[in-house]
Amino acid sequence: MSDHAITIGGPSAALARFFGNRTLVTGVALALFVLLPSFLGGAIYGRDPYLLHLGQQLLAPSAEFPLGTDSLGRDVLALVFDGGRATLVVALPAALVAFIIGLLYGLASAIGPAWLDRVLMRTLDTFLALPSLVVLIFFASMVTLTNSTLVMLIGFLSWPGLARLVRNEAIAQRGRDFVLAAEQLGGGRWYIARVHLIRVMAPILAVNGTFLIGDSIFSLSALSFLGLGVQPPQASWGSLLDSALDIIALDPWWLILGPGVMIFAALLASSLIGQGLNARFGDRS
Amino acid sequence: MSAALELDRLSVALRRGGRTVSVLDELSLSIAPGEMQALVGESGSGKSIAALAIMGLLPRRAQVNGSILLDGRELVGLSENDLRDMRGRDVGMIFQNPLSALNPSRTIGWQIAESYRVHHRNAPSAEVTARVHELMRRVRLEPAAERAKQYPHEFSGGMRQRAMIAMALANGPKLLIADEPTTGLDPVVAGEVMDLIGELKRAGMAILFVTHDLSVVERHADRIHVLYAGKSAEWGPAKTVLAAPRHPYTEALLNSVPRLGAERLRGIQGNLPEPEQRPSGCRFRTRCRLAYEACAQIPPATTYQDDTALCWLPLDDAARATIQAEEAVPTAHAVTASRLLTLDRVTVRYERPFGFLAKRAERDQLSEISFTVARGECMGVVGASGSGKSTLGRAVLQMVAYRGEITLGGVSFAGLHGKARSGERRKIQVVFQDPKESLNPRLTVGQSLAEALRLGGMRDRGLIRGRIDELLQSVALPAAIATSIPSGISGGQAQRVAIARALAADPEVIVLDEPTASLDVSTQATLLNLLKDLGSAKGLSYILISHDLAVVSYLADRIMVLQDGKAVEFGSSHAVLHSPATDYTRRLIGAAAQVPVLAQG
Numbered sequence: 018m019s020d021h022a023i024t025i026g027g028p029s030a031a032l033a034r035f036f037g038n039r040t041l042v043t044g045v046a047l048a049l050f051v052l053l054p055s056f057l058g059g060a061i062y063g064r065d066p067y068l069l070h071l072g073q074q075l076l077a078p079s080a081e082f083p084l085g086t087d088s089l090g091r092d093v094l095a096l097v098f099d100g101g102r103a104t105l106v107v108a109l110p111a112a113l114v115a116f117i118i119g120l121l122y123g124l125a126s127a128i129g130p131a132w133l134d135r136v137l138m139r140t141l142d143t144f145l146a147l148p149s150l151v152v153l154i155f156f157a158s159m160v161t162l163t164n165s166t167l168v169m170l171i172g173f174l175s176w177p178g179l180a181r182l183v184r185n186e187a188i189a190q191r192g193r194d195f196v197l198a199a200e201q202l203g204g205g206r207w208y209i210a211r212v213h214l215i216r217v218m219a220p221i222l223a224v225n226g227t228f229l230i231g232d233s234i235f236s237l238s239a240l241s242f243l244g245l246g247v248q249p250p251q252a253s254w255g256s257l258l259d260s261a262l263d264i265i266a267l268d269p270w271w272l273i274l275g276p277g278v279m280i281f282a283a284l285l286a287s288s289l290i291g292q293g294l295n296a297r298f299g300d301r302s
Numbered sequence: 303m304s305a306a307l308e309l310d311r312l313s314v315a316l317r318r319g320g321r322t323v324s325v326l327d328e329l330s331l332s333i334a335p336g337e338m339q340a341l342v343g344e345s346g347s348g349k350s351i352a353a354l355a356i357m358g359l360l361p362r363r364a365q366v367n368g369s370i371l372l373d374g375r376e377l378v379g380l381s382e383n384d385l386r387d388m389r390g391r392d393v394g395m396i397f398q399n400p401l402s403a404l405n406p407s408r409t410i411g412w413q414i415a416e417s418y419r420v421h422h423r424n425a426p427s428a429e430v431t432a433r434v435h436e437l438m439r440r441v442r443l444e445p446a447a448e449r450a451k452q453y454p455h456e457f458s459g460g461m462r463q464r465a466m467i468a469m470a471l472a473n474g475p476k477l478l479i480a481d482e483p484t485t486g487l488d489p490v491v492a493g494e495v496m497d498l499i500g501e502l503k504r505a506g507m508a509i510l511f512v513t514h515d516l517s518v519v520e521r522h523a524d525r526i527h528v529l530y531a532g533k534s535a536e537w538g539p540a541k542t543v544l545a546a547p548r549h550p551y552t553e554a555l556l557n558s559v560p561r562l563g564a565e566r567l568r569g570i571q572g573n574l575p576e577p578e579q580r581p582s583g584c585r586f587r588t589r590c591r592l593a594y595e596a597c598a599q600i601p602p603a604t605t606y607q608d609d610t611a612l613c614w615l616p617l618d619d620a621a622r623a624t625i626q627a628e629e630a631v632p633t634a635h636a637v638t639a640s641r642l643l644t645l646d647r648v649t650v651r652y653e654r655p656f657g658f659l660a661k662r663a664e665r666d667q668l669s670e671i672s673f674t675v676a677r678g679e680c681m682g683v684v685g686a687s688g689s690g691k692s693t694l695g696r697a698v699l700q701m702v703a704y705r706g707e708i709t710l711g712g713v714s715f716a717g718l719h720g721k722a723r724s725g726e727r728r729k730i731q732v733v734f735q736d737p738k739e740s741l742n743p744r745l746t747v748g749q750s751l752a753e754a755l756r757l758g759g760m761r762d763r764g765l766i767r768g769r770i771d772e773l774l775q776s777v778a779l780p781a782a783i784a785t786s787i788p789s790g791i792s793g794g795q796a797q798r799v800a801i802a803r804a805l806a807a808d809p810e811v812i813v814l815d816e817p818t819a820s821l822d823v824s825t826q827a828t829l830l831n832l833l834k835d836l837g838s839a840k841g842l843s844y845i846l847i848s849h850d851l852a853v854v855s856y857l858a859d860r861i862m863v864l865q866d867g868k869a870v871e872f873g874s875s876h877a878v879l880h881s882p883a884t885d886y887t888r889r890l891i892g893a894a895a896q897v898p899v900l901a902q903g
Contacts, residue, residue, distance in 0.1 A: 194734040195742045195750075198800070201699055201732055202757045202807055203724040212753065216744045 034297075041293025047286035051279060055101030066095035067250060075264075078271050085271035088264055093257075097275035100252035104237055107167045107247065111233040114172025116179065116226050123183025124214065127191060128206040138184070144177050150239060157245040167246065171233045179225050186221055187214045220298030224291045231287030238280050254280050304374060305332040306476045306508030307356070312368040312378075314351050314360065323577040326351045327533045328368065331525075335476065338499075338509040340519040340540065342555075343529035344822040346574045349512045352529075353479050356510070357395055358385035373476055391421045394470030398482040400462035404454040410465050411450025414438065418472040437468040441498060459687075460491030464498060471502070478502065481512045488686040488849050489893030496522055514822055517559050520544060528552050531574060531585040538609030546619070548604075548611040551586045553622060558827035560852040567856065569827030573792050584614065591625070642843050643675040643698070643730075643811050648706035650693050650867075667693045668867045670706070675811065680837060680844040682858025682875065684851050684890060690867035691847045695813045698845060700727050710810065728758065731804035735816035737796035741788040747774075747799050748784030754806035773802040777832060794825035798832070805836070811843045818853060830856055851890050855879055863887050 036042055059066070070090040078085045084093035126137040153174055160166050187210070190196060196213050204212070215222070240246035241255025242262075249256065254276035261272035314326040326348040333339045343349040354360050356370055358377065370377040372392055377385070389395075397403050405413060414434045419425065425433075438446035441464040454462060463483055470478060480499060484492035500522045503509050513519060519526060519540065527537040528549065536549035547553040557568040572589045575581065581588050587597035596614040603612050617625075650668040668690040675681045685691045697704045700715055700723075708715050710729060718726055734740040741750055751770045760766055771781045777798040788796055797817060804812050814833065818826040834857055837844055848854045854861060854875075861878040863871035863886065871878055871887050882888045 194736065194740040197699075197701060198732060198734070198740060198803065199753065199757070200701070201727060201730070202754050202803075203728045204753075204757055205724075208757075213742055217742065219744070 038293050038297055040289050041297060044286050044289030044291075044293050047282050048290060051101065051283045051286055052105070054098055055105050055279075058098035059095065059102065062095055062098060064092050064095045066091060066099040066252060068092070075267065075269060084275050085269075087257075087260060087269075087272055093271060093275055096252045096257060097254070097279060100254050100257050100276060101279055103247050103251050103253045104234060104241075104255070107164050107171070107253075108233040108237050109230060110168045111171035111175070111237070112226070112229040114168060115175035115229050115233065116222075118172065119176035119179030119229075120183055120215075120222065122176065122180040124187055124210045126180070126184040127187035127214075128210050134184075138181075141177050141180060145181075149174050150236075153236065153240060154243065154245060157240055162245065162248050164247075167237065167240075171236050171240075175229060175232050175236065179229065182221065182225060183218065186218050190214050190217050193217075220294065223298070224295045227287050227291040227294065231284045231291075234280065234283045234287070305371070306335050306337075306373055307510065308332040308369075308371040309352070309356075310369040310371070312352065312355060312370060313366070314348070314355055315365040315367075316361070317363050318577075321578075322365070325532050325577060326355070329527075329529070329534060330368075331527050331537065333477070333508045333510060333525075335508050336503060336506045337525070338503045338511055338523045339525045339527060340511045340513060340523035341527050341529065342513060342516060342519060344514050344555075344574060344824065346531070347529040348532040349514075349529050350481055351532075353395070353481050353510065353512050356477075356479060357389055357393060358382075359389075387421075390417060390470075390475070391473040392475055393477045393479060394473075394475040395479040395481065396463070396466045396470050396483045398485050400459070400466045401454065403466060404462060406454050409451055409453055410443070410457065411438075414450070414465065414468050414472060417469040421473045433472070434468075437471055438465075440471065441465070441468045443468065458491070459487050460494055463487065463491075463495050467495075467498065467502075475507075477508045477510065479510045479512065482514070484518055485513075485515070489851075490686060490889050492518070493893045515559075516544070516556055516823070517561075528555070531580055532577065533585055534612060535586065536609065536611040536613075538605075538607075542607055542609045546609070546617075546622070548606065548609055548616040548618075549586075549613050550590050550592050550615075550617060552611075553617055553625065554591075555824060557626075558824040560827070560830065560850070560856045567827035567830055569829075569831060570824040571828070573794070573825075584612070592621075641674045642677045642679075642711060643845075644707075644709045645674070645698070646672050646707040646709075648672070648694075648697050648704050648708060650690075650697055650702055650704045666867050668697065668704070671862075671864075671869055672706075673862060673869075673872065675843050675845065677810070677843055678837065678841045679860070680846055680858045682854035682861040683845060683847045683864060684849070684854050684861055685864035686849060686890070688866075689864040691849075691864050692815055693867075694864065695732070695815045695845060695847050698811070699730055699732055699813055728807045729809050730811045730813065731807050731809035732813045732815065733797070733800045733804055733817045735819050737793040737800065737820060738788060740800045741796055741803075743788050745787070746784065747786050747788070747791070750799065751784070751803055751806055754803045758807055769806070773806055774799075776805060776836065777802045792825075793821055794829060797821065797829055801832070801836070805840075809842070811845065814844055814846045816848050817846075819848070819850070826853070833857060851879070851893075863890065 068091065070086055070092070072090070073086055074090040075088055076082055076086045082092055082094070084097065087093055087096070122137065126134045153170060156170055191214065196209055199209055199213055237246050237253070238255035241253045242259045244259060246255050247253040257276040258273060261269055309329055309331050311328040311330055312326065313324065313328055315322050315324045329352055331339060341349045341352060351360070355366055356377070358380065360366065366378055368378065372388070377388065380388070411434050414437055415430050418430055418433050434450055435446040438444070438449055443449045443461060443464055457465065483499070484495050487495065496518060499509065503522070511519065511523060523540040525538065526540045526543045528535045528543070528551065530551050536543060536547065536552045543552060544556065547556055554568060554570045558570065560567055570589050575585070575588065583598040584590070584593070584601045587593040590597070592615055594615070601612045601614045603610050604616050606616070647670045648668060649666060649670055652665050652667045671694060673681065683691045683694055693702065696702045698708060710726060713726060715723065715726065745753070748770055751773055752766050755766050755769055760769065770784055774781055774783060779795060779798050779802070783791060783795065817833070818829055821829060830853065833844070836842060844857065846854055846857050858875050860873065861875050862869050863878065863884070865886050870884050871882065878887065879891065882891060
């Protein structure tokens, strides 16, 4: 009965739809809360995060140091800003790498010959069977850790979930009538994948791509926490938590607050945006 | 005699996009015990809304006015608790899709018992079991004790629907509401379900039968009530309404149903107006061939021989004869003798994918089918679901692997690979059943057609645009529809786009796989006519696959009847229809809409 047409309204209708989706709005707000300080906060705040304020170590938050200082006398707020940038410039490209590998691997498995599907999926099972954090630590200990090696490491380890999802979804979509009709018209495998499968899977890809961002922020923070991520002296959220842990006995709550809140906000933002997109696209199909 | 159900000016309005939209407007009808009343209308007519209103299943925000008397008790305004109490006990309801209404993880017996227990909380289990078995025997699910232990997936479509009926009957309701219970069932099974409902009626049940299909109603209903765009158009005794419809809409609807032996279907131009765009006065007037100035005013009700029509110009015998004479345009169908498509002992074997543990299952879905189709000929393939008719279509389309040989214009597909193969395949196109599935939901109509042209090697944008206009014109769609996305157009329109896409490849053969099965009858009629005209204008060959013998007989020159993957009958349409050689064909014919011609033949 409720088969009414989708009205493709002007920008105001699009805005109304966006603000009607509270999950998405909250997610985007949180994402801005993470992105703006990380990329602009340092410049606005203007303090050198790596300047040692001698004699002013481990100060609790005050008017002079809004988030206090660490055990070396560095300004924690400035460190959180700079550490955020350092975390995101690795985590975002890493998510993109994982996304591209996952998409291509899944599509190849779905549209390739049956033997290829079998080989790719068994390989993937093997991959999934390995505990990824352990593998990550293993490889991280073998290579020189720079931003680009970290991007590759995290990217190469986060794609399997997406690959399996893409493969299953593509196989389900491949049997639909309009895909069969395109094959009948002469469309080849990659043509079908490009023009039809990716398009109808766009909502799923958007949702899971967003989740990947959260995953790689988490992976990088975990690595940095273990000292295997972004290398000192460069700060990152994970390494800030790690340095707080060293002196946990002194109860330096302000050292944990900043990076902790940011990691939490980043993960929540990626999850909420993902869910919001899901709801947004869900009522379309 | 007191009525089991009495509706008095029942109106329903829903909130939609911030506005209040009337979806049902002053429906009045009454059904006596032992009577079946058919509520007929196309999708969007408000017929299902009426059924939901009686069950109290409308969304909470719906505004219901008027009165619903069930066995003398007013239902409008009852609390949710009282309604829940009434539902299932005083009114039973069966739906269109029995599979989605059954819980796959529970036995049939448990589910029937559950519907009884809901209203008999403290019934001892022996009593419940006895009741379940009694109900199952009543709907012919026998042996009841064994059938009760089975799960929905072990039941055929017809058996599931009978299980649903048993559940609806569990508490001995006085009224049964059947909402398109036979749609989607194959015709033989649908006939059995209808016979069962007919029996219930004779046993004293009042039945409200909601349907879009007049041929289902024909044999069983006592009275017919036709709805159009939320408003009653005509109501009266079934025999009178069907034999001598007085509202032009009823008349047009009746002539949209394909019948065995019909020469030309009429259909109704245009689409059902959206509630927001209904015309003033008579709601049918924008699609009515007889409309004149007066129709802009609300039409009066006129009654003749107990048949009431809301129309300024109710039809009489003379008017009906005139309309029919205008429509009787004979279609000359010249079939050239050249063989175009040949199938030689085509066999398709279904192999279940096997793992380490699963045994390899094999079954011939199609065995040794051979025939030839001439240029411009329409070959009909008929069979119940599971007969292999769709598999046959897919083999012709080269979508499944097969043994045997298929040649097109003398070229066998067996020796073709790569480009040569896809070029040859392109000459055979397809139109599928579900119009919403056959177009990519994320492409506009124009993009879908452009894709078809581009895959044929057309590159020039201007050429493509011009050809799209031509294609849309050839399927009688406005050029402006090119910018619409599939969810914004109707099913009939989407199916026309699918035909246009097939034509874009300049095919020689089009496989039509149940092309009209998801459409309303009036749309079906115009689409069948379009296919008929396109076929003779362009010399196209069709392979028309359908479970509906009437649809097939309308287009096909020859008919092949399939059962369990084998051809059980093959001959000219006339021969197959008039002197069927097998019982199976006779049953298919019996299940299709009847015409007097057959009774004589």
